[in-house]
Amino acid sequence: MNKKYALFTLLAGLLLILGAYAPRTAAHGGGEPRLISQSAGPFLLSIWTLPNPMVAGPANFIAALGQPTERVAQGVVVLDADIQLSLTKPNGEVFQAAATHLNATNKLFYESYIDLDEEGTWLIHIDVSKDGESGTAEFEMDVPAPIRQTNWMLIGGIAIVVITLGWMGWQARGNKAVSRKP
Numbered sequence: 001m002n003k004k005y006a007l008f009t010l011l012a013g014l015l016l017i018l019g020a021y022a023p024r025t026a027a028h029g030g031g032e033p034r035l036i037s038q039s040a041g042p043f044l045l046s047i048w049t050l051p052n053p054m055v056a057g058p059a060n061f062i063a064a065l066g067q068p069t070e071r072v073a074q075g076v077v078v079l080d081a082d083i084q085l086s087l088t089k090p091n092g093e094v095f096q097a098a099a100t101h102l103n104a105t106n107k108l109f110y111e112s113y114i115d116l117d118e119e120g121t122w123l124i125h126i127d128v129s130k131d132g133e134s135g136t137a138e139f140e141m142d143v144p145a146p147i148r149q150t151n152w153m154l155i156g157g158i159a160i161v162v163i164t165l166g167w168m169g170w171q172a173r174g175n176k177a178v179s180r181k182p
Contacts, residue, residue, distance in 0.1 A: 006168050013160030017153075031062055034139050037075075040128050041135020043067055044075045047126065055146045056119045061085060063099045063110040065128060081130035083110045090120025119145045 031048035038045045043065055050060040063083055066075025083099040099110035116122065125138040 003168075003171075006164055006171070010161060010164040010168070013157045013164060015157075017157035017161065031060065034124070034141065035126075035137055037066070038137045039135070040126065040137040042133050043078065043081070043128050043130075043135050045126060045128060045135070045137050047124075047137075047139070049141065054116070054141060054143050056116050056143050057146055059114050059116045061097075061099060061112045061114060061124075062104075063112075063126070064108070065110065077108055078130060079108070081110075081128055084127045085112055085114070086125040086127070087114065087116075088123040088125070089118050090122065091118065116143050119143050 031050040032052040032054065033046070033048055035045055035047040038047075044067070046064040046066075048062045050062070065078040065081050065083065067078050068075045079101070085097045085099060086094055087097065088094045097112045097114050099112040101107050101110060103111040103113060105111070120143060122141045122143055123138060124141055126136060128135045128137075
């Protein structure tokens with residue numbers, strides 16, 4: 001193994017280590033359905049949550065709102081409503097969050113990003129209002145602790161760097177000229 005190859009291997013290992021710390025990305029999918037066309041006063045409310053499966057940590061609540069008409073039983077999309085989420089933690093503490101179009105990837109939906117900082121059963125209460133009409137819906141959601149995952153890319157990168165440095169040290173030791181005393 002020559003020095004260029006060893007240097008390349010060392011750099012590849014360092015890149016693997018750096019890549020292990022790159023932020024994870026996830027496609028914005030539909031999430032886990034929690035309510036589908038649930039009656040909430042005069043509205044039909046659907047709620048999805050991400051990540052799927054839900055774990056303690058950052059969460060995304062996605063809402064779609066419709067209002068039935070005589071011609072469309074499934075409802076026409078309602079875009080200018082006020083949607084408030086009341087989340088009750090397992091310890092009983094309650095906090096509020098708004099679901100809006102500002103946070104939504106698809107502007108036909110309302111979204112809210114919330115940190116579910118406690119594992120256990122959460123009670124989610126949704127209040128919907130528009131032009132003097134209002135409705136409510138709620139559901140319970142089990143939130144387990146986050147899953148610990150082994151970062152194999154980090155372990156592999158460190159192993160490559162250690163092996164390469166060891167090999168380079170072994171090679172350097174073997175190439176030293178032995179000085180002889182006259």
